[in-house]
Amino acid sequence: MHAESEVRIPLVTGGKTLHDVSEDIAGRVEQKPTVTWMLAMAVSLALLLAGGYAVAITLWDGIGMWGLNKTVGWAWDITNFVWWVGIGHAGTLISAVLLLFRQRWRMSINRASEAMTIFAVICAAMFPVLHMGRPWLGFYWALPLPNTFGSLWVNFNSPLLWDVFAISTYFSVSLVFWYIGLIPDFATIRDRATNKISKAIYGALSFGWTGGAKTWSHYETVSLVLAGLATPLVLSVHTIVSFDFATSVIPGWHTTIFPPYFVAGAIFSGFAMVLTLLLVTRKAYKLEDYITIQHIELMNIIIIVTGSIVGIAYITEFFIAWYSGVEAEQYAFINRATGPYWWAYWSMMTCNVISPQLFWFKKIRTNIAATFVISIIVNIGMWFERFVIIVTSLHRDYLPSSWAMFYPTWYDVGVYVFTFGLFFTAFFLFAKFFPVINMAEVKSIIKATGQKPTKSGN
Template sequence: MPGRTPTDGGDGLMATLANRIDSRLRRGNPLPTLADANEDISRPILVPSWRYAALLSVVIAGVLLGGAAWAWQIYRGIGVAGINHPVGWGLYITLFVFWVGIAHSGTLISAILYLFRSGWRTTINRAAEAMTIFAVMTAGLFPLIHLGRVWYAYWLFPYPSQRMIWPDFRSPLVLDVFAVSTYFTVSLIFWYTGLIPDLAALRDRFRGWKSKLYGTLSLGWQGTVREWVHYRRAYLYLAGISTPLVLSVHSVVSWDFALSIVPGWHSTIFAPYFVAGAIFSGVAMVITLMVGLRFAFGLEAYLTEYHFENMAKLLLLTSLIVGYAYAVEYFLAYYSADPIEQESFLWRARGAYQGPFWIMVFCNVVVPATLWFRKIRRSIPALFVISIFVNIGMFYERFVIIVTSLAHEYVPSGWGLYTPSWVEIAILIGAFCWFYMWFLIFAKLLPTISIAEVKEHLEHGKEHGHAEAHAGHPGEYE
């Protein structure tokens, strides 16, 4: 947003605005104004509705269920979970990897597309960034849950102690602590920085306690040129550092597996394979959430088929990369001439976990292939259904990678199966509810679309002519 020059793209938003202008012309109101954007986006904020309250109650009940299951596990010990020898990493680590992956597309949309000056990100970046933060908050719970004795979690951090013991910095598990905590902190800073001007707009829109609340959160922002100049710089640098960060985080997570000698894990393709999968699953989750927001808050004028088609293209691209990675894994197993590796991969497709494996292939490769058709890419109900399939498929992908590899290692005496216990299932439900709870709270308290960015594009369209803006222009870097 900040740092954008008047010749930037913004064709996506302009397509949106073209529809909006047309509808306003029909109503005898010639042009949308900056005040319209202010009003349209901030209208749902802090407005009570029984539907919202009902939905929030359901997810809070889910969170309580998950919390109760975790409390039971802490009380009785980790034995109440299904993880045991030889499958020591089960649903908890599956969900950790899944949720870290979900987080990734938020940063992709907010940072990488910002640096590439992709105008269509404008209306979706705020919610995608929020999704990133809530997904990392969800992911961060699972190493703690998996630890069993959660009160020893601080052992992961390097600190001087009387025992003079330090963590092993050669272990990817310790590197993961740095990667995930850095990712969370930087994503939070990036999101908050983008929110500051919008919080000031809300402060000025409301009166009374609401105005005070948003006034405090906006830190007294006034939009002076002297503020904007520092703001734009900070935002640009945050986007710049978030870009390699997003690629590094899932790479480090993948090394939790790849640095071991477990067949099925010990692979050099894991980092790009995991990053592509992460973006794939994250884009699917953005689509799922955006469809919900669009209908719930009447944002059809801002979240158009154009935006969903672009997300569908990203989904198709990453699906192809993920499908290619599945094939390459099998080729590498064949080409390695290592019978253990070959057996491991054959067992994935034909053994006890063939169900999850084929669900994974169907959901992640077959279903997204329908996106080759433009009609499907522009159909929001179809995209919603496909995004749900991809969410399910990516969950199973993490499960297949983690569980099938551990269940079928080198010697038959070390083989064994894993079934999640009710505690793990309850925590799984709780985790999804935890994520949606935060997203629902966000959607009611903060603008789900960046007001300042939308106004920037409106102003650009007004000054440079609608037709010109609609065509879009290549952006320029500062």
């Protein structure tokens, strides 16, 4: 049987019963949309529409509409791609890695973070797809199709192709993991539904779930094995994304530190985005008993740890550039900090290295307003990190006559805005129509957290 020490703080507060959990979470799905929700939805749809124009023009006129030039051939597109993929790391990390470590506090936050992961990966995928220029030909370029389809077989030596496999596997496995978790909760909503339409919809979504012990037993094995598979997967994805740079010969990119540094950065930005979204959801849905200050504090601790890893990585990179004795490498790093893009470099340093260190103070890491502000600062910093790595390494080409600057056009901005619209539209739809907290899992810890005296006297 399960034994819990008395000193442990309850993960769910407010003396909730099992039925209260269903009421609080499924009740949100059943109620009519609130005015706040509709306003939020309207704003995200407006972003989607405005950004959609930029996407349409990009598709119609080509990527010449972006600010790329022959020196800086990769800029906002891949910056945004890596940024979104990074954000998409927290969900699976929370649900898979924390499951393997038996961290029960994941249970109130895993559903929303996994949803965030899936939407972030969709947003990320927009950029390489659009950068193909003619995405409708993407099938021939990215999928292993026979030579008779036009070009040669795809090149399995290319990290860009590994990315195709990594991102699509990550997306589909995360989706399955998320959906498996949703099935029992959809069954709860199905059994509570009073009208025929929602009964039919949630009935189909719940796959005819009954909650039998045999099914639960298989279900638990499936969750555990999926967690075991998703853990190396989540680490592999950003490793492979970092290979896009690390396997090249560009000074500033060609470093072996990239895989762990990118993975730490991804978790760092992912947790920041989870906090940004959950603090708002918590407030709007009055989930203070489920997402407690303890949850926020634990997430902030992960932010300090990963933020410090990122900080050390920045310093190590700089040291190794000097220590290697390679002049091109040394120049690339000095140019980052003091060249024309110094402001981007120092924004990155301030946001990513200094701001998370504030969480060493308990007052700050348990303060909701401070956490919210820092979580946004971290994501701004992480965007600059990718921008710095990509643009500053490219803009001073080998020949000074080819040196150039990158200036984004409105279409660069528009496509980025489009992904925000997409992300928030999807997230708000999720928050309205799907249970935002994993009810079945939370119910399993209601007793273990010491709410009620139990027979065995825990």
